[in-house]
Amino acid sequence: MASKRDYYEVLGVPRSATSDEVKKAYRRLARTHHPDVNRHDKAAEEKFKEINEAYEILSDPQKRGVYDRFGHSGPSGGFGQADFDYGRGFGFGDIFDVFFGSGGFNTGEAARERPISQRGTDLRADVELTLEEVATGAEKTVRLSRMETCESCTGSGAAPGSQPETCSTCHGAGQVRRQQTGFFGTSITVGVCPRCHGEGRVIQNPCKECGGDGRVRSTAKIEVKVPAGVDSDNRVRLSGEGDAGIRGGPTGDLYVFPHVRQHPIFERRGNDIWCELSVSFAQASLGATVEASTLDGKEKLHLAEGTQSGEVYRLRDRGIPSVNGHGKGSLNVAIKVETPTKLSGEERKLLQQFADMRGENLDAEPEKSFFEKVKDAFSGR
Ligand SMILES: [Zn+2]
Ligand SMILES: [Zn+2]
Structure with missing residues (x-):
């Protein structure tokens, strides 16, 4: 895309200019460069278009706000803090020309009140992912109903064989000049052409397929590349995959919302995943090699002798990759020591013996009273 001049520069106003100052600057320039004043001067015509485009943006607080924030390139990540842009070859900048410039069309006389070419709506689609898919990234197919460019008129809205015609009221400038003679003399105002x-x-002969809208409803199947590491609060943005614009307006975007399904074993905390692993009392006490589940199969885990319940074994880089491509979380295995139950008589005897050997009294003595403790302290017991 050719580099565009800054709109403020075009109108010759500071970025802090009030809407009144913007309007004044526009009027002054529009008067000088109006096609009626400079007939057959191509440069003046271009200049006039540039001025109008700048004014269209800067005179609208909403468009001006967007322009201030994003410049000519338009918003690239309007939604969450982590949007992923899988552009389809054309950026918002290119679209911007069509949207605010003079590339769109109108359906002529019968449709005077219709809006001019408009940007298509942004659409939303939802995809469900397993934690395994989040770990590797996934390709998902999304089916949706959306407006697509009418093939019959290739989006122009004009019947095949016919062309949108140059507006006879404004001679294609999109602006009309009104001369008024009043008390203080003659004043000239420039306004948007009421016809186009x-x-x-203008379109004299609207396309029959789309009724002059330049788009028709259809069903689309779209492959979405969901990057590894996404979470349910991320959005994947597919630029230009939303509704087609009206009469050649820019296409909207498609926002894909991933939903990560709950995993039967793992719990995700940021890029780390956690799970619990039950081991027997003997394994925890003596140490053992056990099998731990990971996102890609089982893995051997060496339990140290004397592992306590609640101890966490951390397997580095076995968690979820960071969505911006830097590093990976870890897999945290929390050990849960299982107390043996349903003991046989023999087992019971052995455990009792074990306790005796360690000098454990299974039935705790009743708590000593405060006075007894004081007495013990004095007698040195
Ligand atoms: Zn059509
Ligand atoms: Zn016109």
């Missing part, structure tokens, strides 16, 4: 709504072109 600033488009510069």
